[in-house]
Amino acid sequence: MKRIYPIEDFCIACRHCELMCQLEHSPSRDLIQLFKGTSSSSLKRIFVLQKGPVSLALNCRHCDEPLCAYACVAGALTKDPATGIVNFNQDKCIGCWTCIVACPYGVIVRNPGTGRITKCDLCPGRDVPACVEACPNGALALAEA
Amino acid sequence: MTRYVIVGNSAGGIGAAETIRATDPDGHVTILSDESYPAYSRPAISEFLAGERTFGERMLFRDADFYKRLRIECMLGTRVARVHTKERAVELSDGRRVPYDRLLLATGGTPIIPRMEGLTLRGVHPFTTMDHAKSFHEALSSGKNRVVVIGAGLIGCSLVNGLLHRGGIQITLVELKDRVLSTMVDTHASSLVEKRLSKMGVSVRTGRSATRILPRPDDATSVGGVMLDNGELVSCDVVGMAVGVTPRAELAREADIRCNRGILVDAHMETSARGVFACGDVAEAQDFIYGVPRVTAIWPTAYMGGRVAGANMAGATTRYDGCTAMNAFSYFDMALISAGMFDPDPALGYPVVAREKPDAYKKLVIRDHKLIGFVMAGEIEQSGVLFNLLREQTDVRSFEGRLADWDFSMASLPRDLRGAWIGGPGYAAPTEKQPVAGPVAEKVSP
Ligand SMILES: Cc1cc2nc3c(=O)[nH]c(=O)nc-3n(C[C@H](O)[C@H](O)[C@H](O)COP(=O)(O)OP(=O)(O)OC[C@H]3O[C@@H](n4cnc5c(N)ncnc54)[C@H](O)[C@@H]3O)c2cc1C
Ligand code: SF4
Ligand code: SF4
Numbered sequence: 070m071k072r073i074y075p076i077e078d079f080c081i082a083c084r085h086c087e088l089m090c091q092l093e094h095s096p097s098r099d100l101i102q103l104f105k106g107t108s109s110s111s112l113k114r115i116f117v118l119q120k121g122p123v124s125l126a127l128n129c130r131h132c133d134e135p136l137c138a139y140a141c142v143a144g145a146l147t148k149d150p151a152t153g154i155v156n157f158n159q160d161k162c163i164g165c166w167t168c169i170v171a172c173p174y175g176v177i178v179r180n181p182g183t184g185r186i187t188k189c190d191l192c193p194g195r196d197v198p199a200c201v202e203a204c205p206n207g208a209l210a211l212a213e214a
Numbered sequence: 215m216t217r218y219v220i221v222g223n224s225a226g227g228i229g230a231a232e233t234i235r236a237t238d239p240d241g242h243v244t245i246l247s248d249e250s251y252p253a254y255s256r257p258a259i260s261e262f263l264a265g266e267r268t269f270g271e272r273m274l275f276r277d278a279d280f281y282k283r284l285r286i287e288c289m290l291g292t293r294v295a296r297v298h299t300k301e302r303a304v305e306l307s308d309g310r311r312v313p314y315d316r317l318l319l320a321t322g323g324t325p326i327i328p329r330m331e332g333l334t335l336r337g338v339h340p341f342t343t344m345d346h347a348k349s350f351h352e353a354l355s356s357g358k359n360r361v362v363v364i365g366a367g368l369i370g371c372s373l374v375n376g377l378l379h380r381g382g383i384q385i386t387l388v389e390l391k392d393r394v395l396s397t398m399v400d401t402h403a404s405s406l407v408e409k410r411l412s413k414m415g416v417s418v419r420t421g422r423s424a425t426r427i428l429p430r431p432d433d434a435t436s437v438g439g440v441m442l443d444n445g446e447l448v449s450c451d452v453v454g455m456a457v458g459v460t461p462r463a464e465l466a467r468e469a470d471i472r473c474n475r476g477i478l479v480d481a482h483m484e485t486s487a488r489g490v491f492a493c494g495d496v497a498e499a500q501d502f503i504y505g506v507p508r509v510t511a512i513w514p515t516a517y518m519g520g521r522v523a524g525a526n527m528a529g530a531t532t533r534y535d536g537c538t539a540m541n542a543f544s545y546f547d548m549a550l551i552s553a554g555m556f557d558p559d560p561a562l563g564y565p566v567v568a569r570e571k572p573d574a575y576k577k578l579v580i581r582d583h584k585l586i587g588f589v590m591a592g593e594i595e596q597s598g599v600l601f602n603l604l605r606e607q608t609d610v611r612s613f614e615g616r617l618a619d620w621d622f623s624m625a626s627l628p629r630d631l632r633g634a635w636i637g638g639p640g641y642a643a644p645t646e647k648q649p650v651a652g653p654v655a656e657k658v659s660p
Contacts, residue, residue: 074638077629118625120616127624130636139229139521140514140540143255144275160272163258166542167514169594170551173602173635175623178595179549214638 070153077125080208086126087113089203114189115200129176129189131155140171216241219314221294223247225513226320226494229520235284237528243286248293259347260372264379297469299487316527323459323495332427337437340455341373358451360384362440366394370456375545386417386448398541400557410546461496476509481533483523493519502536503554551597554587567618583611596623
C-alpha cells in the first residue's frame with residue numbers, strides 16, 4: 070500500500086501539514102471557522118516532532134502488524150484487508166488509551182472533546198492526502214515502500 | 215481437514231480464530247463459550263453500567279457477521295466440563311463430545327470471592343462479565359444508591375468509574391493494600407489516583423479489609439452494610455466484589471496439563487499436552503522483562519497471545535517473544551500508563567529516573583542500558599515510543615539522557631534507529647549531515 074513517509078532532511082517544521090490536516094478534518098473546511106472554532110473533530114492527525122536540529126512530520130504508518138489494533142480492547146481499530154488502512158470506529162472506542170501505549174510511533178492522540186482517540190485516516194476520498202499536498206518543501210512523500 | 219476447538223469467546227479466542235482462518239482457509243473452527251453473547255468488549259461493561267451504552271453493536275468486539283464471514287462455528291451458552299487429551303476431545307456439560315486436532319484453552323479468569331459471612335445476601339455482585347453488569351444495573355435500578363466496592367485494582371476502579379458516571383451513587387472503596395491500583399502503578403501514581411477519587415466524592419479506605427457483609431435490619435435476605443476489620447460499619451445496598459481474578463485453569467489441571475497459578479505455555483503457546491494451547495488470563499507465558507512465567511491479565515496480551523497460538527495451531531511456526539505488562543488507565547479523568555517492571559525492588563539497584571510537574575509524572579527504570587519499565591501520568595501520547603524501546607530491548611546508551619525529557623518523541627531517537635522504524639525514501643541512505651549513531655533495533659514480531 071501507499072504510505073506517507075517523512076523526508077526529515079527537507080522538513081523545516083513550518084507545520085503547514087498539521088494545519089492542512091486539521092482543516093481537512095474540520096466540519097466546515099473553512100480556515101477562518103477552524104481558527105475561531107473549537108470543534109473537537111478537527112484535531113490534527115500528523116505531528117511535527119522536533120529535537121535539536123531534527124524535525125520530521127509523522128503520522129500513522131498503517132502498519133502491516135498494527136499493534137494498536139491488536140491491543141484495542143473494543144475492536145475500534147481494524148486493518149482493512151483490501152486497502153491496508155487501519156481504520157478507527159469512534160462508536161466502539163471506550164477511550165482506554167491502550168492503543169496509545171501500543172503504537173510504537175506515538176501517532177495516536179486523545180481527543181479531549183470526545184473522550185476518544187484520533188488518528189490518521191489517510192484522507193478518504195482524496196488521491197493525495199492533505200498533508201502531503203500541503204508540504205511546500207517536499208518533506209512528505211506518498212510512496213509504495 | 216484440521217479440526218480446531220477453542221474454549222473461550224473473548225480476546226484470546228478471537229485472536230486465535232482470526233489467525234487460524236488467515237493461515238488455514240479450510241480448517242473447521244469451533245468456538246465454545248459458556249456466556250451467551252457474541253464476543254464483546256469486557257472493559258466496556260463499565261460504560262454499560264454507567265448507562266452510556268446499551269448492549270449491541272457498539273459493545274461487540276467484532277462486527278455482527280464476523281462468525282459467518284470467517285466460517286466459525288460458535289456455540290454460545292455451552293460449557294466445557296472436561297478435556298480428554300488422549301482421545302483428543304472435549305466433553306460438554308451435557309455429556310456431548312467435540313473432537314479436536316488442536317485445542318485452545320482461552321478460558322480467562324474467575325472473580326476471586328474472599329470467604330466471609332453474608333456472601334449469599336441479595337446485592338452482592340462481582341463485576342467481570344456482561345451478566346454481572348446487568349445484575350448490577352438491576353440491583354441499582356430500584357432506588358438503591360449506596361455501594362461498597364471491595365478491591366481497588368483495575369476492575370474495582372472500572373466499577374467505581376461506571377458508578378460515578380451513572381451518577382447519584384454514594385461509593386466507598388475498600389482496599390486491603392495500603393494504596394489503590396497497587397499492581398498497576400507505583401506509589402506516587404497511586405497517590406494521584408487517590409486524590410482524584412476523594413475529589414470525586416468516593417470514600418477510600420486503604421489498608422482495610424471487609425470482614426463481614428451484614429443484612430438489612432428490615433430485610434434479612436438483602437445487603438445492609440459491610441463491616442471492616444477496624445470495626446467500622448459502612449451501610450450500603452450493594453456490594454461490588456472486585457478483589458481480582460484467578461486463572462480459570464481447572465480444565466487443564468484435571469487433564470494433568472502442567473499448571474502453576476495459570477496454565478504453563480512455551481514460546482509457541484503450547485501446553486505440556488501436545489496439540490493443546492493456552493493464552494490470555496488463564497495462561498502463564500514468559501514475561502521477557504521479569505524473565506519468568508507470569509500471568510499478565512490484560513486484553514492486549516490475551517489477543518496477541520491468541521494470535522501466536524492460532525498461527526502455531528494452524529502449522530505456521532511463530533514464536534512468542536513473551537509479553538510484559540502494558541497498562542493503560544483512563545478513569546476518574548486521569549490518564550495513566552505503566553509498563554514492564556515499573557516498581558523494581560530497590561535492592562536490585564536499577565537506575566530509576568522520576569520527574570514531576572503540575573499535570574504530569576514520568577518515571578523510567580533502566581537495566582543494563584535498556585528500558586525495563588515506566589509509568590506516565592497526564593502526558594501519555596509518546597508512551598508508545600518508550601514501550602517499543604522496552605519491547606525490543608533496544609540499547610539506549612546513546613540517548614539515555616533524553617528518555618526522561620517531557621518532549622521525548624521519535625525525534626529524540628538516533629537517526630538510524632528512527633529510520634529503521636519508519637523506513638521509506640527519507641531514510642533510504644544515511645546522509646552526511648547526521649552521523650549514524652546507536653544500535654539498529656531488530657524487528658520483533660508480536
Ligand atoms: C471490568 C473490567 C475492566 C477491564 N479493563 C481492562 C482494560 O482497560 N484494559 C485491559 O487491557 N484489560 C482490561 N480488563 C481485563 C481484560 O478484560 C482481560 O484481560 C481479557 O478479557 C482476557 O481475555 P481472555 O480471552 O483471556 O479471557 P476472558 O475475557 O476472561 O474470556 C474467557 C471466556 O471463556 C469462557 N469460559 C471459561 N471457561 C469455560 C468453559 N469451561 N466452557 C466454556 N466457556 C468457558 C468464559 O465464560 C469467558 O467468556 C478488564 C477486565 C474487567 C473485568
Ligand atoms: S496507529 Fe501506530 S500502531 Fe497503529 S497502524 Fe498507525 S502507526 Fe501502526
Ligand atoms: S482508546 Fe479506543 S481505540 Fe484505543 S484501545 Fe481503547 S477502545 Fe481501542
